[in-house]
Structure formats: structure tokens, C-alpha cells
Amino acid sequence: MNQKILLVEDDRNFGDVLKSYLEMHDYDVNLATDGEAGWDAFHKSEYDLCIFDVMMPKKDGFTLAREVREKNQEVPIIFLTAKTLKEDVVEGFKIGADDYISKPFNSEELLYRVQAILKRSGKKADLDEDIKIFNLGKFSFNYPLRHLTYDGDESSMEKLSPKEAHLLRLFCLYKNDVLPRSIALTKIWGEDNYFTARSMDVFVTKLRKYIKKDDNLEIVNIHGNGFRLIDRSEMVEMK
Numbered sequence: 001m002n003q004k005i006l007l008v009e010d011d012r013n014f015g016d017v018l019k020s021y022l023e024m025h026d027y028d029v030n031l032a033t034d035g036e037a038g039w040d041a042f043h044k045s046e047y048d049l050c051i052f053d054v055m056m057p058k059k060d061g062f063t064l065a066r067e068v069r070e071k072n073q074e075v076p077i078i079f080l081t082a083k084t085l086k087e088d089v090v091e092g093f094k095i096g097a098d099d100y101i102s103k104p105f106n107s108e109e110l111l112y113r114v115q116a117i118l119k120r121s122g123k124k125a126d127l128d129e130d131i132k133i134f135n136l137g138k139f140s141f142n143y144p145l146r147h148l149t150y151d152g153d154e155s156s157m158e159k160l161s162p163k164e165a166h167l168l169r170l171f172c173l174y175k176n177d178v179l180p181r182s183i184a185l186t187k188i189w190g191e192d193n194y195f196t197a198r199s200m201d202v203f204v205t206k207l208r209k210y211i212k213k214d215d216n217l218e219i220v221n222i223h224g225n226g227f228r229l230i231d232r233s234e235m236v237e238m239k
Contacts, residue, residue: 035059
């Protein structure tokens with residue numbers, strides 16, 4: 001079954017072009033031409049991805065995305081906009097956007113971003129929430145006990161705090177992929193705001209200190225999105 005996309009774009013001609021292009025690449029696309037019509041379409045069906053123009057009549061893309069997020073925290077959202085102000089980009093990611101594309105853009109660029117996000121979201125859907133023990137490079141992480149052990153040496157064991165353990169577990173589940181900041185903040189801190197984001201940065205710094213014994217492990221910032229826990233030993237094995 002083809003993956004289903006909700007495209008909400010008030011420029012009908014532009015929307016038709018994007019719809020046809022995506023359908024050429026085997027996506028099932030539903031086009032709505034204003035925010036209210038987009039909200040109505042979202043209510044009536046399930047989608048694998050949403051693409052929202054920001055500036056639209058009746059209901060703008062940000063408002064539509066907020067309403068979508070109240071109903072569904074997981075469906076990926078891409079914003080299309082002619083606005084490139086930093087505040088607008090930040091606002092989009094705060095709402096829970098997965099990507100932000102400024103007009104004008106190449107259709108092929110949009111396609112690659114759609115493919116990457118759908119691949120990532122499919123990966124997230126397959127995450128096993130019941131995993132308790134994680135292998136992380138040379139480390140073993142026992143989530144229920146909050147024990148992080150290096151190279152099988154019990155004397156090296158670190159006892160993590162509850163928040164450290166929760167955050168490391170999320171990093172392990174998203175290993176070698178991007179952990180969106182909004183997901184970590186919502187799951188662990190209960191809300192996504194400036195203060196919780198600064199708190200998360202402190203805990204990321206602590207986890208970096210724990211894993212620095214293994215040169216193959218690194219937590220990197222993904223600007224405007226979140227963090228990525230890289231396990232190079234696993235990436236070599238995958239090759």
C-alpha cells in the first residue's frame with residue numbers, strides 16, 4: 001500500500017504540481033487548499049506524513065500543526081514557507097515540525113526529504129519499547145537498574161540518575177538516528193520550553209562524559225532538530 005501524504009497548500013497550481021510529482025513517485029496524496037480544509041481532511045483519514053504551507057487563508061499552517069499535534073504526536077510534519085526568519089523556523093520546530101523547507105525549492109529536494117522522514121518515522125514505529133538491556137559500543141546499559149557498565153568491568157559501573165537513564169534509553173532506541181528534542185522533552189520532562197530544553201542540554205553533557213571512554217561513541221547536536229547518538233562500531237558492522 002502506498003504511503004499517504006496530506007498536502008495543504010493554498011496556491012492551487014503549485015499544490016497540483018507537487019501532488020502530481022509525489023504521485024509519480026508512488027505516494028498517495030490528498031491536497032487541501034486552506035487550513036480548515038486540511039484539518040477536515042486530517043480528521044477523516046490517517047496519514048503517514050503532513051506537508052503544510054505556513055501562510056494560508058482561514059487557518060495558517062502553524063495553527064493547523066498545533067491542532068494536529070494535539071490529536072497525533074507522531075505523524076511527521078514538513079512546513080513549506082516563503083518566510084526565512086529565524087523566529088518562524090524556531091516556531092515551526094517548537095510546534096513539532098520534522099523539517100522546514102523555504103520557497104522556492106526544487107521538487108527533487110522535497111522528495112528526498114519526504115523519503116528520509118518517512119524512513120525515519122518507520123524506524124521509530126518499529127522501536128521495541130520493552131527492551132531493558134542495551135548494548136552500546138563497549139558499554140552495557142541496564143535500564144531498569146540504571147547501570148552503565150564499560151567493557152564488562154563491574155568496577156567501572158556508573159549508577160545513573162532517573163532522568164539520565166530515561167534519556168540514555170531514548171538515545172539507545174534512536175541510536176545512529178536523530179532523537180528529536182521535542183520527543184525527549186515531552187517524554188521525560190513533560191513539556192517543551194526554554195527551561196526544559198536547557199535542562200536537557202545539561203543531561204546530554206553528563207551522558208557525553210559517561211560514554212567518552214569509547215572513542216566510537218559520540219552524541220552530536222543536530223541544529224534545529226535534536227541530537228544523534230553515533231555508534232561507529234555498529235555503523236562499520238552494517239557496512
